[in-house]
Amino acid sequence: MKHAKKATSRTRAVTGGAIVAALALGGFGAYSASATGENTAAAPAAEAAEADAKNTTRSTHLTIEAATKAAQATLDAAEKENQRVSVAVVDRNGNTVVTLRGDGAGPQSYESAEKKAYTAVSWNAPTSVLAGRLAQAPNLKDIPGTLFLAGGAPVTAKGAPIAGIGVAGAPSGDLDEKFARAGVAALGK
Template identity: 70%
Template structure:
């Protein structure tokens, strides 16, 4: 066999061998990069034990506690208000909010109008915010009409505050959907009465 033929065979064999080496080298590089990536991600995630919250010894004078209705109590009040409305053949929605105005429960009675859902929540929020029935608050609008501009409020009859012993507001009950605010408020008061 001539030298030229041998060189052609070596060259023919060498090319695939080089290609395999290049591919193998690339695969090793990809695996190594993945391992480095995993290691760097783990390095960025500190030990969970090292993330323990920092405890502060806060004095009682710097703390404030508030009283909230339980879900069971709020549901009982809402159901009592809805039952009073059904007994009067009215289709309403009842909402109960906590001291901060957050909705605890809403019961939409069969056939209640679509506007009643939001209105009930706003009446409940208004009652707890001012710790007064919304029917009384409508009188305040005569001397301070800008109160009606406060977001989330509705100065129509139908909202009643729930008070703890001592008169502090802890919740509000709003009813909407009856033909008059007086009726809505009567049903809201039935909800308050159910709480004792």
Template identity: 70%
Template sequence: MKKTLSRRARIATGGAVLAAVAAGTFGTVAANASAPESGRDSAASAAPATAGQRDTTTSTHLTIDAATEAAQAALKAAKKEGQRVTVAVVDRNGNTILTMRGDGAGPQSYESAERKAFTAVSWNAPTSELEGRLESAPNLKDIPGTLFLGGGVPVTAGKAPIAGVGVAGAPSGTLDEKFARAGAEALNQ
């Protein structure tokens, strides 16, 4: 026995079939509209863009091993004098490569060491020298991430800053900077 669909069911079924056909057709047209016309354009658009030599620069960065060596030398110099410090090493862009908090170093020393290292590399000068600049330009201290206290030294390659070593936690910036210099000098050996 053959069952016949009501008029309403036939209209609903026909509408669904038309909608499916229309969606498939629209999808095909949309897909074709975004496809390139020839294979040549497709190959050109798939090739990676390359910059010319005049459009790029090369920079020098410390390795993690070198940063570790500098930090360990600074910690060793501080320990020799009975000081508990934290050492931070940042790259040319001021990004932290590593931070080593020595045994017993105060909680404030972590951030201070990073900020001193950042300040030293940003200005390519020891932070003790930069302290003096605050007299003529007091707004320098408002630059985010900086700390104009002794304890940060830049690391250079070909006179260009490539890293900063910051030390914090000793009773004076003079001592902090002495230990930071010991870290930076360990890289020249």
């Protein structure tokens, strides 16, 4: 039994020493933090700054209403010719605003329409024209998110691209692009 008491005394001594050491180190850390002048309280909030007008730009975007009108006009043009297509309208930055998948449109047409719209707005040109440029610059097709097949048309305002309309699913890219142009034309009405 005496042996057990010695172990307990030793354990107490070691534990007590560890506690004293921890308190000493903690006190030293607090002292050194205040000695450097650091405020351990919450830092003051960053002040908001207004950007100077010369450092900003404005861009024109289609409203959701206009994008929907263009997509519906595109789909209507395709349906008049009994074509089953998907239509995508993207904004100037290539973000999809509206996508309509017509009844019976193939599963590949949805993504293809988005890529054609993105490609048309990126280069501000119909994708049929851009497809012809692949002969001189075959690496264009390697740019992510693009599709260099006829069926995409840019939408412009004051000569600058503001959106793209892409169509996929008709038996030819020429038909896809014809329907995309119908959507662009609907925005002028």
